[in-house]
Structures are given as structure tokens and as C-alpha cells.
Amino acid sequence: MTLIVHKYGGTSMGSVERIKNVAKRVAKWHKAGHQLVIVPSAMSGETNRLLGLAKEISSHLDSRELDAIAATGEQVSVGLLALALREQGIEAVSYAGWQVPIKTDSAFTKARISEIDDTRVVADLAAGRVVVITGFQGVDPHGNVTTLGRGGSDTSAVAVAAALKAEECLIYTDVDGVYSTDPRIVDDARRLSQVTFEEILEMASLGSKVLQIRSVEFAGKYQVKTRVLSSLTDPMIPLDEEMRSGTLITFEEDERMEKAVISGIAFQRDESKITVRGVPDRPGIAYQILGPIADANIDVDMIIQNQSIDGKTTDFTFTVPRAEYERALTLLEANVREHISSASVLGDPKVSKVSVVGVGMRSHVGIASKAFLTLSEEGINIQMISTSEIRISVLIDEKYMELAVRALHKAFELEKA
Amino acid sequence: MTLIVHKYGGTSMGSVERIKNVAKRVAKWHKAGHQLVIVPSAMSGETNRLLGLAKEISSHLDSRELDAIAATGEQVSVGLLALALREQGIEAVSYAGWQVPIKTDSAFTKARISEIDDTRVVADLAAGRVVVITGFQGVDPHGNVTTLGRGGSDTSAVAVAAALKAEECLIYTDVDGVYSTDPRIVDDARRLSQVTFEEILEMASLGSKVLQIRSVEFAGKYQVKTRVLSSLTDPMIPLDEEMRSGTLITFEEDERMEKAVISGIAFQRDESKITVRGVPDRPGIAYQILGPIADANIDVDMIIQNQSIDGKTTDFTFTVPRAEYERALTLLEANVREHISSASVLGDPKVSKVSVVGVGMRSHVGIASKAFLTLSEEGINIQMISTSEIRISVLIDEKYMELAVRALHKAFELEKA
Structure with a gap:
């Protein structure tokens, strides 16, 4: 019983x-x-x-x-x-x-x-x-x-x-x-x-x-x-x-890891991307940019800060749910103008996130490169990448989202049991 | 406060x-x-x-x-x-x-x-x-x-x-x-x-x-x-x-008792009356008749047992809500036939109860006789009477109910403050 x-x-x-x-x-x-x-x-x-x-x-x-x-x-x-x-x-x-x-x-x-x-x-x-x-x-x-x-x-x-x-x-x-x-x-x-x-x-x-x-x-x-x-x-x-x-x-995990490398292709259609250009490459900048966003209860997902090329300024990019795009942009415009006079703010409200997920990734190499190859073969440009131990996510133009999901699902043979 | x-x-x-x-x-x-x-x-x-x-x-x-x-x-x-x-x-x-x-x-x-x-x-x-x-x-x-x-x-x-x-x-x-x-x-x-x-x-x-x-x-x-x-x-x-x-x-009560003798005329339209005739005049009869009614969760209101005239048998009358009339009658028929062979059961499902209520009744005599006079002047026959310290209730033919209420309300001058 x-x-x-x-x-x-x-x-x-x-x-x-x-x-x-x-x-x-x-x-x-x-x-x-x-x-x-x-x-x-x-x-x-x-x-x-x-x-x-x-x-x-x-x-x-x-x-x-x-x-x-x-x-x-x-x-x-x-x-x-x-x-x-x-x-x-x-x-x-x-x-x-x-x-x-x-x-x-x-x-x-x-x-x-x-x-x-x-x-x-x-x-x-x-x-x-x-x-x-x-x-x-x-x-x-x-x-x-x-x-x-x-x-x-x-x-x-x-x-x-x-x-x-x-x-x-x-x-x-x-x-x-x-x-x-x-x-x-x-x-x-x-x-x-x-x-x-x-x-x-x-x-x-x-x-x-x-x-x-x-x-x-x-x-x-x-x-x-x-x-x-x-x-x-x-x-x-x-x-x-x-x-x-x-x-x-x-x-x-043991049993499964030997069988299936990847379990699924997840996605979030309604993402948006915001880039702050010409940011001084110095400590505290990330907090200065994202602090007001967090205070406004806006959920920030992917974050990328590039190495500065000239040793002086860099670009800072992050994503927020599309519904919060306008609000985040307004907050940033005000904040950036006040603190970082050299910077400019750009954005794209029509991007989507596609993720390849699977615990098998831990013991298998080459998952990321296979995913990137698949997308490039379809002519899909990758705008941002983020990863965890068992997930690879890419940010792409919204119009390619379905295509990317289908291509990745097929490439990793997810239709097979 | x-x-x-x-x-x-x-x-x-x-x-x-x-x-x-x-x-x-x-x-x-x-x-x-x-x-x-x-x-x-x-x-x-x-x-x-x-x-x-x-x-x-x-x-x-x-x-x-x-x-x-x-x-x-x-x-x-x-x-x-x-x-x-x-x-x-x-x-x-x-x-x-x-x-x-x-x-x-x-x-x-x-x-x-x-x-x-x-x-x-x-x-x-x-x-x-x-x-x-x-x-x-x-x-x-x-x-x-x-x-x-x-x-x-x-x-x-x-x-x-x-x-x-x-x-x-x-x-x-x-x-x-x-x-x-x-x-x-x-x-x-x-x-x-x-x-x-x-x-x-x-x-x-x-x-x-x-x-x-x-x-x-x-x-x-x-x-x-x-x-x-x-x-x-x-x-x-x-x-x-x-x-x-x-x-x-x-x-x-003190103050009120000097002012108003009677407070109101209450009534219950949907009453019914059941009489058991030829009941032996001996202890335990009331229980024998009403026991099964109570067991069936039927609410008995007025109860009258007349003095026996011949010293042997008497009549026993009580009221139940009209909705329970048929059920009470069926229960009684079975019960009376079994225990009291000499008796017969009669009923009237179209009676109503009218009550004169007031705490002033305690200190004033003549309330009951005034009520009975009022009803007799209207030609209304009283079928049963029951009283409490502050209430007199009469059972009458349903068709006279409104007339009785109006006559009593007027007789006791209840329209006056």
C-alpha cells in the first residue's frame, strides 16, 4: 500500500x-x-x-x-x-x-x-x-x-x-x-x-x-x-x-544521459533587446544601467557586456520581456543621459529566444557547435548567446523563430523516442 | 464611545x-x-x-x-x-x-x-x-x-x-x-x-x-x-x-404596559386541523396519538382534548402545518386503527390561526372577551382557542382570515400610535 x-x-x-x-x-x-x-x-x-x-x-x-x-x-x-x-x-x-x-x-x-x-x-x-x-x-x-x-x-x-x-x-x-x-x-x-x-x-x-x-x-x-x-x-x-x-x-540522470543528449527545444517569442553603446569600461557600469530596471520590477534575462576594443568604451546589451520594452527604454534614456553622457541607447523589440535543453549536454561536447551550425545552415543570424550547464540559448530575429525551432528539433532528432 | x-x-x-x-x-x-x-x-x-x-x-x-x-x-x-x-x-x-x-x-x-x-x-x-x-x-x-x-x-x-x-x-x-x-x-x-x-x-x-x-x-x-x-x-x-x-x-415592559395593551395581530394562514373522535378517556391517549406524529418530525401546534361527556370517550383535536396534513392523516389512520379501534379520524385542511399579542394583556382583563366579541360580530366561528400569558390565538375557517385580522386590528385600535 x-x-x-x-x-x-x-x-x-x-x-x-x-x-x-x-x-x-x-x-x-x-x-x-x-x-x-x-x-x-x-x-x-x-x-x-x-x-x-x-x-x-x-x-x-x-x-x-x-x-x-x-x-x-x-x-x-x-x-x-x-x-x-x-x-x-x-x-x-x-x-x-x-x-x-x-x-x-x-x-x-x-x-x-x-x-x-x-x-x-x-x-x-x-x-x-x-x-x-x-x-x-x-x-x-x-x-x-x-x-x-x-x-x-x-x-x-x-x-x-x-x-x-x-x-x-x-x-x-x-x-x-x-x-x-x-x-x-x-x-x-x-x-x-x-x-x-x-x-x-x-x-x-x-x-x-x-x-x-x-x-x-x-x-x-x-x-x-x-x-x-x-x-x-x-x-x-x-x-x-x-x-x-x-x-x-x-x-x-545516469540512465538518461546515455540515451538522450537533448530533451527539448524551448523558446520565448516575445523578447526585446536593448543595447547601450559607448559605455565607459569601468567598474559599476552594469549596476548603473540595470539598477533602475530592477527597481522598476522589470525582469532582465540575457546580459552581455563585450570586451572594450579601444580600452575606453564598450557596448552593453540585455533582454527584457517585450511588454516591458518601452518602459525599460524610457527608464534608460533618462538614466543614461544623466550618468553616462557619451552613451547612446538602441533597441530591437522584435527578437525571440530559442533554447536547446538537456542534461546529456554535461557529458557530451559539440552540442553548441551543432546548434550554431544548424542555425547558420538556415541563414539565421545569432544576436546573443547565453548558456547554463544544461542549456544553450540564442537570441534571434523574431521572424526566424519557428524555423529555428523546427531545424534544431530535427537536427537533434527529437522526434525519435 | x-x-x-x-x-x-x-x-x-x-x-x-x-x-x-x-x-x-x-x-x-x-x-x-x-x-x-x-x-x-x-x-x-x-x-x-x-x-x-x-x-x-x-x-x-x-x-x-x-x-x-x-x-x-x-x-x-x-x-x-x-x-x-x-x-x-x-x-x-x-x-x-x-x-x-x-x-x-x-x-x-x-x-x-x-x-x-x-x-x-x-x-x-x-x-x-x-x-x-x-x-x-x-x-x-x-x-x-x-x-x-x-x-x-x-x-x-x-x-x-x-x-x-x-x-x-x-x-x-x-x-x-x-x-x-x-x-x-x-x-x-x-x-x-x-x-x-x-x-x-x-x-x-x-x-x-x-x-x-x-x-x-x-x-x-x-x-x-x-x-x-x-x-x-x-x-x-x-x-x-x-x-x-x-x-x-x-x-x-413597565412603560409600555401603560400605553399599549396589544402590540399586534399575527396569523398563520396555512394551518390544518385533525380530530380523532371516540377516543377512550384514559391516561396515555395523547401520547399514543401524537407520538407517531412527533416521530415523523411533524410540528404540532394547538392541541385540545375535550372533557368526555359520557365518561368513556372523548374527542382529541390538534393542528399541523397544511403541508404536513396528508402525511399526518395517513400516519394517524394507520396508528388509530391499530390501537384504538373505536375511534375515527376527521380533518380540515383549510383553517387559519389568528393571534392577538401584547404584554399589556398581563395587566388588563377583558382582552379575550373583546377579541371573541369582535369575531362574533363579524359572524366568524371560532373552532379552537389557545392562549399564553401574552397571546390569545383562535383557529378559524381560512376564508375569514383577512376579515378577522382587519376586525381585530381595528377593535384594538392598532392603527393609532
């Missing part, structure tokens, strides 16, 4: 009919002899409805009150799911985050889980009950309700699995796993049966559609075996078949 | 616009220097929506889960109202029942409040905050969410007022007070500026439309000065004018 945690997203809980389907699926697992803890999200649309009401009332939203309001969505979900499970003949009990309790800090709307008291849940499981726990929320040391931010239910599920030392955490969602790249761009994109948690962190653009990044960090930290799989399959699909579906996030 | 508790019903909280109006009204009270605790209901329709979802999922509703689901309606309300108050520039904080905590027993869906911990609320009030507390709910000794049953928010408000020793508990609702009788039947029915809590208990049919009876019992037990008044007035109505509106439920 093993303990399994299931997480169901808002779409899976989106109607009475779907909640009944979730209950059937859970019942199947229960009948197979597993102990089960279920973490559902709010019914789809509910959190937005609640936040909409709050916004109609006030433009200066108090985050404590906002969390108390938003958290009710999942509180309804767990009650309904417990009722649906009882209708399946299963003894089930629901808990809100504060009842477990799932303890968090007091950072309302983006709280972090500090501790989960498992006493109550363990007793219920021992008594044969299925336990249904609200995702997305907890309680702070002062007894205030907190929420973990959007997508926080994934994190709740993984954290609960970690606290209970569950065998596996199954994240049921409306896609059937993580793909080698976006199937809308590459027809023969393949579902990965496994990825490492480091890979999924590097493949944010592919992974974040199916799994909240913070939950992956949590899974990594506590070594929680986590599987992303579809809730749209027939709930009565045989258990062993279900356990082979989806994408498993693993922590053992 | 006095502490005042406000309670707002579902209609008063029914939309964002109405919640903003509630906030304006509360802000007015706050600016006048009062300490305030506000107890709102769920937005109108919300509790029904939640219970509807639960019923779609399951036909055997687990009451613990049901309470957890239903309680979220008020949890949203308090958050929204706190936001609206902040928008008015007032520091406000919301609490769910479990956060106060409002402690109850574990009788889910109809829990009773056992204790209210005032520590947190008192500290907030001392710090100048307006405290917004969920109505309708509490938490049991095991940390489960409980609800007090329909209309429980009135009880919550009165209980909070009692615990905090509030100066007054204002129940804002969509009618402007308790009337001498139903204005739909008697044109010149008059709003009572005061009633005693005993009178309002006896006038259930008039009072229950504006105030939950259990909250009145609570108000009586803890001597909470409670006022029913309209939330539909302009929120900026001057404070002294507002304090003269509505109906105040008092505990001092």
Missing part, C-alpha cells in the same frame, strides 16, 4: 460532471489499495470571478482580504469533491489549508509554505479515508489565510507529497505531458516520458504551461517524484496504463 | 453597489465615534448556488462537507466588505468564524454557539479598526467549520453583541421594522417603534419575516438591545434619525 498525491487543475474541476469524473478516477486508485491525498484547484473561472468582485469594489486591494476572498474557491472545491467521493462509496474528508494546517509566511498573495503538520492527515489515511486538501493556500503564524499565488495548487500538492513522503505526486492537467517542443510549431514534437527537474526548470516556456515552476523547485528540493498527466482520459483507464502516461520528472 | 454591532442581510449585500452602500453607512457610524463590529450575510443567492452545486453532486449530503461549502459565501462577503470599508478610508479587518473564533457544538447545519473568544476583536477595536465577522458560522471543538442554519447570521450578530457587551445590535434588513400586522392585509398597519422580545416570539408570523426567532431568544437570554431597521434608506441619513427608525426589541 503506497501513498499517492493527486492534483487536479481548475479545468478538471470545472463542472459538476468533471468533479464526478475526478471522483471516479480517485475511486479507481483507492480500490487498487492506495492511500490517497487529493489537492484540487478552484473550479475554473471561480478565482477570476472572486478577484473581479474585489476589483469592482476597490482599486487599492488589501492583500490580506484578497487572499481570504480568493481562498474560498478551493474551499468549495474540496467540499464538492469530498461529496462526490462519498457518492462513490468512499469515506472522504476535506480540509482547508488552515485546518491541516499548511503553515506559510505572511507574504499575502505569494506566500511560501514553511511547514505542513501531517498529524490529522496521517490519522485519516490510517483510518482508510481519502483526504481532500485545498490547493493554493495556507495559514500564517497569526491565523490569517494566505495564498501561494497563481498556479499555487501545484506547489501545494508537491509540498503535501513531500511532507507525507508520498510515493508519487500526480499532477492531472489538460495536457498529457511535457513535449520536446511546442506541437503547434513542430508537427512531430514528441511527449517526453521523463525529464529531470533541472531540465524542466530550463524549459520554462514548455514546462510552465503544464506545471508551475515553483512546484518543480519544491519537487527538486524534496526529491518528490512528480508526474504530469492528462485528466481528460477516461477515468477508468487501467492503472498501469495511466502510470505509463504523461511525463515523469525524475532526479536520476 | 459606544460599541455597536451591525448585521446586514443577503439582499443588503446583494451586489457590489449595495456592498459599497453598506460601507458608506458603516463609515458614517465610524466617523460619529462609535466602535463597530459588522456581521454580513452571504451575497443573496450565493448560499443557494453553493448548496445547488452540492445537491447536483450528491443526494446523500454529508453535513460536515455541506457546512464547509456553504460557509464560504459569508467568507467572501466579509472580505469584500472590508475592502469596501478601506475604500472609505477606514481601517477594517475581516474574520471567518473560525478565526475569531466563534465556538459551536458539532451539530453541522444547525450548530449552536457555545462561546465567543473576544480577545482578537477587542484588540482590533481598541486599535481603531472596524471588525467584519462572518455570520451564519463557527468552528467546533475539532476544528471543523459549522453553520448555524438558515438565517443564522441574525443569531451570530446578537451573539457577538452579547459577547462584546455591545450597546446595541442593529439588524439591517429589507423591511423597516415589525408591524402591528401584515400591511398587505391591513392598509393602516403601523410600524411598532418597540416590542418586547416575548411579544416578538409570540408574533412569529410577523416577526420571523424580519428576524430569525433563535436570535430573539439569544437577545432575550443575554439582554441584547436589538433593533430591526431598513438597509434600503439613504446610507447618509442622519444618525439620530436612523436611531429612531425601525423597531427596537426591549426588555423593559
Whole structure:
């Protein structure tokens, strides 16, 4: 008898009919002899409805009150799911985050889980009950309700699995796993049966559609075996078949490193690039340029500072999300004119980032040169390069993005299992 | 500086616009220097929506889960109202029942409040905050969410007022007070500026439309000065004018007893009457007849057993709500045939009850005879009579009900202040 945690997203809980389907699926697992803890999200649309009401009332939203309001969505979900499970003949009990309790800090709307008291849940499981726990929320040391931010239910599920030392955490969602790249761009994109948690962190653009990044960090930290799989399959699909579906996030690299060098091609379309030219080559310049950007809460991704040629001035280039391009440019213009009179600011709001990701890169040389060769054969100019131990990213003109993704996917033979 | 508790019903909280109006009204009270605790209901329709979802999922509703689901309606309300108050520039904080905590027993869906911990609320009030507390709910000794049953928010408000020793508990609702009788039947029915809590208990049919009876019992037990008044007035109505509106439920009879003998004419239209004829006049008969009725959870109101004329058999008559008439009759037929072979069962499903209510009755004689005279002058036959210290009720043919109410209202000059 093993303990399994299931997480169901808002779409899976989106109607009475779907909640009944979730209950059937859970019942199947229960009948197979597993102990089960279920973490559902709010019914789809509910959190937005609640936040909409709050916004109609006030433009200066108090985050404590906002969390108390938003958290009710999942509180309804767990009650309904417990009722649906009882209708399946299963003894089930629901808990809100504060009842477990799932303890968090007091950072309302983006709280972090500090501790989960498992006493109550363990007793219920021992008594044969299925336990249904609200995702997305907890309680702070002062007894205030907190929420973990959007997508926080994934994190709740993984954290609960970690606290209970569950065998596996199954994240049921409306896609059937993580793909080698976006199937809308590459027809023969393949579902990965496994990825490492480091890979999924590097493949944010592919992974974040199916799994909240913070939950992956949590899974990594506590070594929680986590599987992303579809809730749209027939709930009565045989258990062993279900356990082979989806994408498993693993922590053992050895085996995989020999098989696949590269796992996927990720991309971010809506990037923009800003270059500051004629910057004096002296300490403190990077901070002088990026400080105001960071203060304005603009996320800087790639950063390059070239060696100065004349020993006096250099160029400084970085990327920001396209939505922040104009704001970053305005900030810089003001700042650069004030501090570095010799410099000028240039920009390009139509660039995209393409990344080749895989843990196999660690033990294989020549991945970067193969990627660069592939792009050059397609006539695609590389504007910037950044790398991590298991990722190579290039910044290119937006119009070549799809072409680059397809070419790299093919070059690394990602369509093959 | 006095502490005042406000309670707002579902209609008063029914939309964002109405919640903003509630906030304006509360802000007015706050600016006048009062300490305030506000107890709102769920937005109108919300509790029904939640219970509807639960019923779609399951036909055997687990009451613990049901309470957890239903309680979220008020949890949203308090958050929204706190936001609206902040928008008015007032520091406000919301609490769910479990956060106060409002402690109850574990009788889910109809829990009773056992204790209210005032520590947190008192500290907030001392710090100048307006405290917004969920109505309708509490938490049991095991940390489960409980609800007090329909209309429980009135009880919550009165209980909070009692615990905090509030100066007054204002129940804002969509009618402007308790009337001498139903204005739909008697044109010149008059709003009572005061009633005693005993009178309002006896006038259930008039009072229950504006105030939950259990909250009145609570108000009586803890001597909470409670006022029913309209939330539909302009929120900026001057404070002294507002304090003269509505109906105040008092505990001092002396003054009133000299003024008004009778406070109101109450009625229940949908009554039915059942008579068991030829019942042996021996101990235990009443129990034998009414036992199965009580076991079936049918509410018996008036009961009459006549003196036996022949010393052997007698008639036994009682009333039940018309909706239960057929069920009661069927139960009796079976039971009477089995135990009392000589008896026969008769019934009339078209009777109504009219009551004359007033604490002044205690010190004035001749009220009953005046009521009987009035009815006889209108040619209305009295079928049954029951009395309490401050009430005389008669059962009459349904078709004369409006006539009886109008005649009695006029005879006791209730249209006069």
C-alpha cells in the first residue's frame, strides 16, 4: 500500500460532471489499495470571478482580504469533491489549508509554505479515508489565510507529497505531458516520458504551461517524484496504463544521459533587446544601467557586456520581456543621459529566444557547435548567446523563430523516442 | 464611545453597489465615534448556488462537507466588505468564524454557539479598526467549520453583541421594522417603534419575516438591545434619525404596559386541523396519538382534548402545518386503527390561526372577551382557542382570515400610535 498525491487543475474541476469524473478516477486508485491525498484547484473561472468582485469594489486591494476572498474557491472545491467521493462509496474528508494546517509566511498573495503538520492527515489515511486538501493556500503564524499565488495548487500538492513522503505526486492537467517542443510549431514534437527537474526548470516556456515552476523547485528540493498527466482520459483507464502516461520528472540522470543528449527545444517569442553603446569600461557600469530596471520590477534575462576594443568604451546589451520594452527604454534614456553622457541607447523589440535543453549536454561536447551550425545552415543570424550547464540559448530575429525551432528539433532528432 | 454591532442581510449585500452602500453607512457610524463590529450575510443567492452545486453532486449530503461549502459565501462577503470599508478610508479587518473564533457544538447545519473568544476583536477595536465577522458560522471543538442554519447570521450578530457587551445590535434588513400586522392585509398597519422580545416570539408570523426567532431568544437570554431597521434608506441619513427608525426589541415592559395593551395581530394562514373522535378517556391517549406524529418530525401546534361527556370517550383535536396534513392523516389512520379501534379520524385542511399579542394583556382583563366579541360580530366561528400569558390565538375557517385580522386590528385600535 503506497501513498499517492493527486492534483487536479481548475479545468478538471470545472463542472459538476468533471468533479464526478475526478471522483471516479480517485475511486479507481483507492480500490487498487492506495492511500490517497487529493489537492484540487478552484473550479475554473471561480478565482477570476472572486478577484473581479474585489476589483469592482476597490482599486487599492488589501492583500490580506484578497487572499481570504480568493481562498474560498478551493474551499468549495474540496467540499464538492469530498461529496462526490462519498457518492462513490468512499469515506472522504476535506480540509482547508488552515485546518491541516499548511503553515506559510505572511507574504499575502505569494506566500511560501514553511511547514505542513501531517498529524490529522496521517490519522485519516490510517483510518482508510481519502483526504481532500485545498490547493493554493495556507495559514500564517497569526491565523490569517494566505495564498501561494497563481498556479499555487501545484506547489501545494508537491509540498503535501513531500511532507507525507508520498510515493508519487500526480499532477492531472489538460495536457498529457511535457513535449520536446511546442506541437503547434513542430508537427512531430514528441511527449517526453521523463525529464529531470533541472531540465524542466530550463524549459520554462514548455514546462510552465503544464506545471508551475515553483512546484518543480519544491519537487527538486524534496526529491518528490512528480508526474504530469492528462485528466481528460477516461477515468477508468487501467492503472498501469495511466502510470505509463504523461511525463515523469525524475532526479536520476545516469540512465538518461546515455540515451538522450537533448530533451527539448524551448523558446520565448516575445523578447526585446536593448543595447547601450559607448559605455565607459569601468567598474559599476552594469549596476548603473540595470539598477533602475530592477527597481522598476522589470525582469532582465540575457546580459552581455563585450570586451572594450579601444580600452575606453564598450557596448552593453540585455533582454527584457517585450511588454516591458518601452518602459525599460524610457527608464534608460533618462538614466543614461544623466550618468553616462557619451552613451547612446538602441533597441530591437522584435527578437525571440530559442533554447536547446538537456542534461546529456554535461557529458557530451559539440552540442553548441551543432546548434550554431544548424542555425547558420538556415541563414539565421545569432544576436546573443547565453548558456547554463544544461542549456544553450540564442537570441534571434523574431521572424526566424519557428524555423529555428523546427531545424534544431530535427537536427537533434527529437522526434525519435 | 459606544460599541455597536451591525448585521446586514443577503439582499443588503446583494451586489457590489449595495456592498459599497453598506460601507458608506458603516463609515458614517465610524466617523460619529462609535466602535463597530459588522456581521454580513452571504451575497443573496450565493448560499443557494453553493448548496445547488452540492445537491447536483450528491443526494446523500454529508453535513460536515455541506457546512464547509456553504460557509464560504459569508467568507467572501466579509472580505469584500472590508475592502469596501478601506475604500472609505477606514481601517477594517475581516474574520471567518473560525478565526475569531466563534465556538459551536458539532451539530453541522444547525450548530449552536457555545462561546465567543473576544480577545482578537477587542484588540482590533481598541486599535481603531472596524471588525467584519462572518455570520451564519463557527468552528467546533475539532476544528471543523459549522453553520448555524438558515438565517443564522441574525443569531451570530446578537451573539457577538452579547459577547462584546455591545450597546446595541442593529439588524439591517429589507423591511423597516415589525408591524402591528401584515400591511398587505391591513392598509393602516403601523410600524411598532418597540416590542418586547416575548411579544416578538409570540408574533412569529410577523416577526420571523424580519428576524430569525433563535436570535430573539439569544437577545432575550443575554439582554441584547436589538433593533430591526431598513438597509434600503439613504446610507447618509442622519444618525439620530436612523436611531429612531425601525423597531427596537426591549426588555423593559413597565412603560409600555401603560400605553399599549396589544402590540399586534399575527396569523398563520396555512394551518390544518385533525380530530380523532371516540377516543377512550384514559391516561396515555395523547401520547399514543401524537407520538407517531412527533416521530415523523411533524410540528404540532394547538392541541385540545375535550372533557368526555359520557365518561368513556372523548374527542382529541390538534393542528399541523397544511403541508404536513396528508402525511399526518395517513400516519394517524394507520396508528388509530391499530390501537384504538373505536375511534375515527376527521380533518380540515383549510383553517387559519389568528393571534392577538401584547404584554399589556398581563395587566388588563377583558382582552379575550373583546377579541371573541369582535369575531362574533363579524359572524366568524371560532373552532379552537389557545392562549399564553401574552397571546390569545383562535383557529378559524381560512376564508375569514383577512376579515378577522382587519376586525381585530381595528377593535384594538392598532392603527393609532
